Amino acid sequence: ETGVTQSPTHLIKTRGQQVTLRCSSQSGHNTVSWYQQALGQGPQFIFQYYREEENGRGNFPPRFSGLQFPNYSSELNVNALELDDSALYLCASSLSRQGSPLHFGNGTRLTVT
Amino acid sequence: GIQVEQSPPDLILQEGANSTLRCNFSDSVNNLQWFHQNPWGQLINLFYIPSGTKQNGRLSATTVATERYSLLYISSSQTTDSGVYFCAVEGRGSTLGRLYFGRGTQLTVWP
Numbered sequence: 425e426t427g428v429t430q431s432p433t434h435l436i437k438t439r440g441q442q443v444t445l446r447c448s449s450q451s452g453h454n455t456v457s458w459y460q461q462a463l464g465q466g467p468q469f470i471f472q473y474y475r476e477e478e479n480g481r482g483n484f485p486p487r488f489s490g491l492q493f494p495n496y497s498s499e500l501n502v503n504a505l506e507l508d509d510s511a512l513y514l515c516a517s518s519l520s521r522q523g524s525p526l527h528f529g530n531g532t533r534l535t536v537t
Numbered sequence: 538g539i540q541v542e543q544s545p546p547d548l549i550l551q552e553g554a555n556s557t558l559r560c561n562f563s564d565s566v567n568n569l570q571w572f573h574q575n576p577w578g579q580l581i582n583l584f585y586i587p588s589g590t591k592q593n594g595r596l597s598a599t600t601v602a603t604e605r606y607s608l609l610y611i612s613s614s615q616t617t618d619s620g621v622y623f624c625a626v627e628g629r630g631s632t633l634g635r636l637y638f639g640r641g642t643q644l645t646v647w648p
Contacts, residue, residue, distance in 0.1 A: 464640075528582070
């Protein structure tokens with residue numbers, strides 16, 4: 425059974441640039457959720473994707489967008505990067521949209537300078 | 538959103554000691570999960586426990602949903618237990634599917 429994989433592991437970008445983070449879900453999981461974790465904080469929900477549609481969004485601006493592909497893998501895109509976007513971005517997959525344990529990848533650490 | 542409070546924020550133990558971590562939440566929830574975040578940042582799901590008690594080796598968890606709290610017990614702690622323990626709850630209604638996390642308990646186990 426393949427777990428959740430994320431790429432890249434680390435990324436350094438300049439303010440104003442755009443970034444794409446990638447996630448492959450665990451085998452058999454059709455739902456992917458993205459979380460942002462600032463230093464010293466708990467993760468915060470960005471959005472969830474189910475069957476290629478956004479299924480719930482947290483308190484993040486529209487410059488945070490996502491995609492889910494037919495194989496259930498997913499991308500997180502962030503436009504017009506700001507210094508406060510520096511964080512660990514975590515992807516999680518689950519068997520269903522709700523009521524199911526989440527399994528997280530190792531995360532992508534994004535630094536915006 | 539749902540408020541999740543974890544205590545204590547920091548815990549320092551010697552190897553072999555037992556500990557109890559607490560999680561309080563502010564509203565009815567669909568489920569509760571406990572995670573361990575290792576020093577490399579990966580979140581490992583320890584328990585999916587909407588109610589009742591579960592055990593997995595030296596770890597056990599109890600959730601009393603009607604009183605809006607959960608406890609994580611670690612017995613005979615080992616240095617590999619070090620890291621941050623997070624409690625997360627899934628909302629209901631329009632917030633189904635999203636987890637609300639606490640700020641975590643930083644556990645350090647010394648040999």
